[in-house]
Amino acid sequence: MPKTSLNKKAHGGMTLLETLVAMMILGGGLLTMASVQLESIRGAQRGRHLSAATNLANSQIEQLQRAPWTDIGDTSWTAPVAANQIVQRNDLDQSYSVSWRVSTLTPSLTKNLDVRVNWTEPTGRARSVTVSSIRHNHEAL
Numbered sequence: 389m390p391k392t393s394l395n396k397k398a399h400g401g402m403t404l405l406e407t408l409v410a411m412m413i414l415g416g417g418l419l420t421m422a423s424v425q426l427e428s429i430r431g432a433q434r435g436r437h438l439s440a441a442t443n444l445a446n447s448q449i450e451q452l453q454r455a456p457w458t459d460i461g462d463t464s465w466t467a468p469v470a471a472n473q474i475v476q477r478n479d480l481d482q483s484y485s486v487s488w489r490v491s492t493l494t495p496s497l498t499k500n501l502d503v504r505v506n507w508t509e510p511t512g513r514a515r516s517v518t519v520s521s522i523r524h525n526h527e528a529l
Contacts, residue, residue, distance in 0.1 A: 444484055453521065
């Protein structure tokens with residue numbers, strides 16, 4: 389008559405302790421993946437805001453480039469002008485403020501154009517982007 393072995397390995401199952409350790413490892417991995425996903429969403433949102441701000445600055449630079457030479461006199465930074473943009477992904481309204489500065493360079497036929505766009509991220513962090521260009525007075529030629 390063969391003796392039955394009570395050896396756990398012979399039955400091929402997992403103990404409760406092994407199952408708990410496996411669940412803890414799986415839970416830790418899932419939490420890590422969730423935090424990485426949240427940070428990537430925030431990073432994408434910051435990128436969309438930066439892109440929208442850069443587009444606003446470029447648009448203002450283009451307006452200053454197209455304006456008649458006599459209409460763009462030297463200025464220090466102008467008072468900020470509010471501009472609202474819809475962030476396409478979540479239809480979130482983001483407020484930006486646009487200001488610009490014009491200064492005549494050494495050859496009086498050129499002007500330096502600076503446009504700054506400021507905004508506040510949903511996290512409360514203040515951000516800004518500045519775009520600069522040089523305009524030549526082609527009307528005087």
